[in-house]
Amino acid sequence: MKETTLPDRMNTYFNQAARLLQLTPKAKNIIKKNDNEITFHFPAIMDNGDLIMITGYKIQHNNILGPYKGSLHYLPLSDKRIMQALAMLKTWKAAVMDIPMGGSAGVVFIDPSLFSFAELERITRRYIFDLGLNIGPEYDIVEPGINTNSQIMAWVHDTYLLSFPPHERNLYTHIATGKPVALGGSLGSDKAPGQTIYTIIKEWQHDRGKDLSKLTFMMQGFGNTGYWVSSLLCKNGAKFIGLEDKHCSIFNPSGMDPEDIISYIQTHRSIKGYPRAQKIDHESFISKKATVLILAAAENQINKKTVSLLNTDLIIDGIDNSTDGKCSTLLHEKGIEHIPDIFSNTGLEIIGYFEWLQQKRSEKWKLSQVNEKISRRVISAFHRVKQKKEQFNTDWKTAAYVTALSRIDRALSALPLYP
Amino acid sequence: MNDDFINKKKETTVYDTVIHQFNKAADMINLEPNIRKILARTTNEIVVHFPVKMDDGEVEMFTGYRVQHNNALGPYKGGLRFHPLVEIDEVRALATWMTWKSAISSIPLGGAKGGIQFDPHKYSMDELERITRRFTYALGNNIGPEYDIPAPDVNTNSQIMAWMMDTYLSTIQPHERNRCIHVVTGKPIESGGSIGRDKATGQGIVYTIKQWAALKKFNLKNATYFVQGFGNVGSWASILLKPSGAKLLGVQDVSGSIYNEKGIDANDLLEYVKNNKGMIKGYSKAAPMNNQEFLSIKADIFIPSALENQITKKTAPNLKVKLVAEGANGPTDIEGDHILQEKNIDLIPDILCNAGGVIVSYFEWLQNKRSEFWDLKEVDSKLQHIITNGFTRVATAAKKHKTDWRTAAYIVALDHLKTVYKERGIFP
Numbered sequence: 001m002k003e004t005t006l007p008d009r010m011n012t013y014f015n016q017a018a019r020l021l022q023l024t025p026k027a028k029n030i031i032k033k034n035d036n037e038i039t040f041h042f043p044a045i046m047d048n049g050d051l052i053m054i055t056g057y058k059i060q061h062n063n064i065l066g067p068y069k070g071s072l073h074y075l076p077l078s079d080k081r082i083m084q085a086l087a088m089l090k091t092w093k094a095a096v097m098d099i100p101m102g103g104s105a106g107v108v109f110i111d112p113s114l115f116s117f118a119e120l121e122r123i124t125r126r127y128i129f130d131l132g133l134n135i136g137p138e139y140d141i142v143e144p145g146i147n148t149n150s151q152i153m154a155w156v157h158d159t160y161l162l163s164f165p166p167h168e169r170n171l172y173t174h175i176a177t178g179k180p181v182a183l184g185g186s187l188g189s190d191k192a193p194g195q196t197i198y199t200i201i202k203e204w205q206h207d208r209g210k211d212l213s214k215l216t217f218m219m220q221g222f223g224n225t226g227y228w229v230s231s232l233l234c235k236n237g238a239k240f241i242g243l244e245d246k247h248c249s250i251f252n253p254s255g256m257d258p259e260d261i262i263s264y265i266q267t268h269r270s271i272k273g274y275p276r277a278q279k280i281d282h283e284s285f286i287s288k289k290a291t292v293l294i295l296a297a298a299e300n301q302i303n304k305k306t307v308s309l310l311n312t313d314l315i316i317d318g319i320d321n322s323t324d325g326k327c328s329t330l331l332h333e334k335g336i337e338h339i340p341d342i343f344s345n346t347g348l349e350i351i352g353y354f355e356w357l358q359q360k361r362s363e364k365w366k367l368s369q370v371n372e373k374i375s376r377r378v379i380s381a382f383h384r385v386k387q388k389k390e391q392f393n394t395d396w397k398t399a400a401y402v403t404a405l406s407r408i409d410r411a412l413s414a415l416p417l418y419p
Numbered sequence: 420m421n422d423d424f425i426n427k428k429k430e431t432t433v434y435d436t437v438i439h440q441f442n443k444a445a446d447m448i449n450l451e452p453n454i455r456k457i458l459a460r461t462t463n464e465i466v467v468h469f470p471v472k473m474d475d476g477e478v479e480m481f482t483g484y485r486v487q488h489n490n491a492l493g494p495y496k497g498g499l500r501f502h503p504l505v506e507i508d509e510v511r512a513l514a515t516w517m518t519w520k521s522a523i524s525s526i527p528l529g530g531a532k533g534g535i536q537f538d539p540h541k542y543s544m545d546e547l548e549r550i551t552r553r554f555t556y557a558l559g560n561n562i563g564p565e566y567d568i569p570a571p572d573v574n575t576n577s578q579i580m581a582w583m584m585d586t587y588l589s590t591i592q593p594h595e596r597n598r599c600i601h602v603v604t605g606k607p608i609e610s611g612g613s614i615g616r617d618k619a620t621g622q623g624i625v626y627t628i629k630q631w632a633a634l635k636k637f638n639l640k641n642a643t644y645f646v647q648g649f650g651n652v653g654s655w656a657s658i659l660l661k662p663s664g665a666k667l668l669g670v671q672d673v674s675g676s677i678y679n680e681k682g683i684d685a686n687d688l689l690e691y692v693k694n695n696k697g698m699i700k701g702y703s704k705a706a707p708m709n710n711q712e713f714l715s716i717k718a719d720i721f722i723p724s725a726l727e728n729q730i731t732k733k734t735a736p737n738l739k740v741k742l743v744a745e746g747a748n749g750p751t752d753i754e755g756d757h758i759l760q761e762k763n764i765d766l767i768p769d770i771l772c773n774a775g776g777v778i779v780s781y782f783e784w785l786q787n788k789r790s791e792f793w794d795l796k797e798v799d800s801k802l803q804h805i806i807t808n809g810f811t812r813v814a815t816a817a818k819k820h821k822t823d824w825r826t827a828a829y830i831v832a833l834d835h836l837k838t839v840y841k842e843r844g845i846f847p
Contacts, residue, residue: 026470026478033468033480036557041460043453043845051453051845053460130463133560417472 007085009325017401020392027409034084036060042130044123047116055109056127058134061087063102064411065095067138069177069352070104071145072152076111083107086145089320090349092342095404097381099353104140106131112147124152128159135160137174137360143352144178153179174359177352186355188370193347194228195371197318199378200344201233201292204314204337207386211237216290218242218312221297222261222271225318225347229294230258242280242288245271245297249285252277287311295322302327302338310336317341332395340397342404343385350374433512433727433749440753441515444829447820454840458518458833461511463487465533467557471549483535483554485561488514490529491839492521494565496604496777496784497531498572499579505534509727516748517777519770522832524809526781531567539574551579555586562587564601564788570780571605580606601787604780613783615798621655622799623775623806624722624746627767628660630810631742635765640664643718645678647671648725649692649699652746652773656722657685669708669716672725674700676708678716714738723750724773730755738764745769760823768825770832771806771813778805 004012018028038058043051060068061084070090083105090103108127112120128135128142135142142156156176161169179185188195205215215238219226222245230240239255247270250256256277264274280288287309295301296318302310303324315331316339317323323338331338354373358365365373381403388406389399438459445455465485470478484507487495497517510532518530535554539547555562562569571580580603587603588596606612615622632639642665646653649672657667666682677683683705691702700707714721714730715737723729724746730738735751735758742765745751749769751759759766782798785791793801809831816834817827 029478029480030470035468037466037468038561039464039466040462042462043457045845051456053456417470417478 004325005082006089006321007081009321010085010088012325013397013401014405016398017405020394020398020402021406021409023405023409027412030412031062031405031408034059034061034087035063036134037080038131038134040130042126044119044126046119054123054126056130057083057107057109058131058140059083059087059105060140061103061105062091062408064408064415065091065102066100067102067136068104068140069094069101069143069349069356070106070140072106072108072142072148072156073145074108074110074112074147076109078107078109089342091408092401092404093346093349094353095407096343096385096400097346097350097377098384098407099349101141101349101353105145106142120152121155124155125159128156129163132163135175137172137356141174141352141356142176143348150178150180150185153177154183157183174356177355177359178348179355184355184359186351186358186370187365187367188374189351189355190224191228192351192370192374193225193318193345195232195374196347196350196378197225197229197294197296197316197344198232199375200339200382201229201238201294201314201316202236203379203382204339205291207382213237215239215292216241217292217294218244218285218288218290219294219296220244220301221295221318222265223296226294226296227258227262229296229318230261234258241290242285243271243277244282244285247272249280249282250274250277251280251285251288283309292316294318298322300324302331304330307331307334310334312336314339316344318345320345328395328397338396340400343381343396343400346381347374350377432508434508434515436749436753437512437515440825440829441833444826444833447822447826448830448833448837450833450837451840453845454837457840457845458489458836461486461488461514462490463561464507464511465558465561466507467554469553469557471546471553473546474543481535481537481550481554483533483557484510485533485558485567486510486514486531487561487567488530488532489518489836490567491836491843492518492529493527494529494563495531495567496521496528496570496780497533498570498605499532499575500534500573501537501539501575501579502534502573503536503538505536510534513748516770518836519829519832520774520777521781522835523771523813523828524774524778524805525812525835526778526805528568528777528781531569532572533569534572547579548582551582552586555583556590559590562602564599564784568601568780568784569603570776577605577607577610577612580604580612581610584610601784604783606783611783611787613779613786613798614793614795615802616779616783617651618655618659619779619802620652620746620773620776621657621659622802623778624652624656624724624744624767624772625659625663626775626803626806627772627810628720628742628744629663630807631744631765631767634814637719637741641666642720643668644720644722645669645671645713645716645718646746647713647721647723647729647750648747649688650697650724653722653724654685654689654692656724656744656746658689661685665720668718669713670699670705671710671713672699674698676710676713677702677705678708678713679705720744722746726750728752728755730759732758735759735762738762741765742767745772748773756823756825766824767810768813768828771809771824771828774806774809775802778802 040056087103087105094101153176160175242251289311292314293312299321301322307327307330314337320341385399385403388402467483513532521528583603600611645668669678714734717739720742721740722744727749730751732754735755744767812831813828816830
């Protein structure tokens with residue numbers, strides 16, 4: 001059977017949560033539709049002097065909780081339903097984490113690998129120029145997404161500011177987040193996604209009356225997120241027993257050292273051949289017994305095929321959409337808890353919000369301040385979601401959606417419809 | 420008009436027609452490829468979804484559009500229509516036409532169009548107000564007096580414009596509001612509208628017909644004409660052509676067709692229509708006529724001023740006139756156009772013929788901006804001046820390029836835009 005797509009999946013979760021909350025049709029109608037959608041065509045000059053027309057796109061889902069905020073993606077082709085789902089996902093994440101922002105998504109329909117660095121700069125600048133007042137530091141804030149990075153955010157920032165008179169420009173430096181630190185990016189940005197997941201795991205373990213020394217974990221994916229989760233968990237007593245990347249899976253029941261693995265990867269480009277663990281295949285990796293499995297590699301890793309093999313107490317999404325929605329019942333039957341992306345993969349949203357706050361207030365927070373604020377925010381979200389989980393006697397995923405929807409619903413009912 | 424005329428299942432979309440016409444003219448003047456690429460696409464296409472509270476307390480979601488084609492000559496400008504068939508492709512075509520219109524008339528405005536997909540006749544006045552206000556609010560900074568200026572179009576009127584202005588102004592700081600009242604045109608006179616705006620499109624049509632008559636040494640006295648559509652455009656064109664001594668033979672609208680070879684008094688018909696729910700049906704001083712035969716009326720001038728795609732492969736062969744003056748936007752499709760040329764029927768193309776509306780909208784915008792109020796004489800003489808110049812430019816281009824008038828009108832527009840792009844360059 002085909003895997004469900006992100007829009008279908010989100011639709012199912014939304015309906016489930018709306019039913020539990022007994023959401024009014026009014027609220028349901030408003031929240032389900034996106035607000036604005038803008039398609040535009042702009043010329044960009046290539047290095048050889050040719051002019052090509054490029055299509056840009058922006059979708060804004062909902063801004064009842066605060067300004068829209070969304071990733072900028074450079075993708076060659078696109079299904080508008082997926083774009084809408086990406087914008088919506090941002091609204092839910094912000095609402096779960098109590099971040100006063102709404103959700104949006106931006107797209108430039110190009111394959112960035114076909115363009116030079118200078119061409120990408122011109123395309124980015126022209127895209128921002130043409131968006132004009134459809135973005136703004138208090139209206140719709142840009143952050144990196146698929147195929148975009150802090151360099152592109154720097155161009156976004158610069159182009160946007162140039163549209164204002166010189167003496168006003170510094171009022172608007174919070175137009176983009178995920179910028180280079182030298183241009184106002186927040187400290188702790190690289191660590192934030194891992195730290196968020198780490199904090200949830202720690203709180204989950206404490207909540208069931210145990211501490212991290214009693215916890216074993218396996219990690220799928222060892223990029224930025226995977227590394228930081230492992231590093232923080234190990235420093236605090238947990239045991240790292242399994243790891244899988246694109247090329248192979250390794251296992252060591254007496255524990256591994258993430259710092260050692262990262263330096264091995266730096267010379268060998270992969271964990272393949274790592275000497276201080278045994279090599280195993282994917283199926284035995286998935287079926288190993290551990291307290292937690294962290295999914296920080298690719299979409300749809302837990303699906304109908306793999307779910308029956310699982311032998312952990314908890315799985316936690318480290319990237320969006322790593323668990324197929326159809327597995328919910330099976331996970332439930334097996335007694336495996338699943339903490340979903342809209343709750344666990346929110347580190348970028350949190351740090352983006354912090355960067356925005358620092359720029360707006362002309363402040364620069366120390367790393368220890370950032371750490372402390374992330375931790376506090378995640379722990380309070382954990383207890384909000386848990387409260388909903390108990391109140392509605394449901395799983396973590398539905399509880400997270402209920403948390404988000406009820407937050408938005410309360411805002412909607414406090415505001416009568418204009419005019 | 421019967422379903423045959425409304426022609427819902429179009430073989431080619433109106434946007435295809437626009438692009439076909441554009442390409443033909445662009446080829447003829449060897450338009451630079453870069454400028455061609457830019458003008459062949461719209462600049463911005465905005466879709467908004469917004470909730471509105473109905474009289475019964477329920478919330479209904481609506482979809483609104485605004486397409487901005489080009490603003491190289493000045494702020495985007497174009498109408499808003501409320502119609503169940505509003506869709507993005509049609510709005511694109513209409514937005515593009517607005518760019519050409521302003522360029523031909525040489526007024527400093529660009530092209531846009533928009534609308535909401537719904538049937539306004541099914542809603543109460545209060546609901547229409549809330550829908551209009553909420554749409555304006557959703558458009559936010561995508562409209563503005565120096566950025567994009569809406570105007571009335573199908574099923575929208577001066578009352579709708581007054582609500583739009585009021586809503587837009589409420590988003591502006593109090594001490595700046597009065598310098599932003601030119602955010603929409605086609606407002607009621609008391610709320611900043613211009614005298615002469617209501618008859619502007621009809622007046623423009625009549626000025627261009629008079630120019631054509633002078634050019635062809637054709638005597639309008641005792642000339643005959645018939646009109647499709649008797650809304651704002653059709654009725655005013657009919658009424659304003661009367662003083663030249665021309666005779667109105669037939670009228671068609673959605674309720675049917677009427678004919679009188681001795682002539683129909685347009686003012687009298689309008690009085691009747693006003694008391695007959697806007698319909699011509701049942702008018703006693705003319706005989707009812709079969710819709711299929713309507714376009715075969717033998718006369719000097721035909722003024723289509725209703726819907727798109729009326730003169731087609733099917734209907735064009737029946738025409739027995741010297742001149743078609745296009746009061747509507749896009750009444751002739753590509754094949755209809757070929758047949759008109761084969762039959763040597765003269766044509767005043769829509770983007771020249773019905774530009775009176777946007778020209779007087781431009782006057783309203785100027786008056787608001789300058790805090791002035793012009794009298795009718797001033798409005799009329801300025802309109803005549805601008806539209807006559809446009810006519811001359813198109814006539815000259817047709818002669819120079821030995822082409823039909825529609826292509827000539829496109830050439831005038833593209834030439835103007837080309838010059839601006841060359842002077843200003845393409846940023847960045």
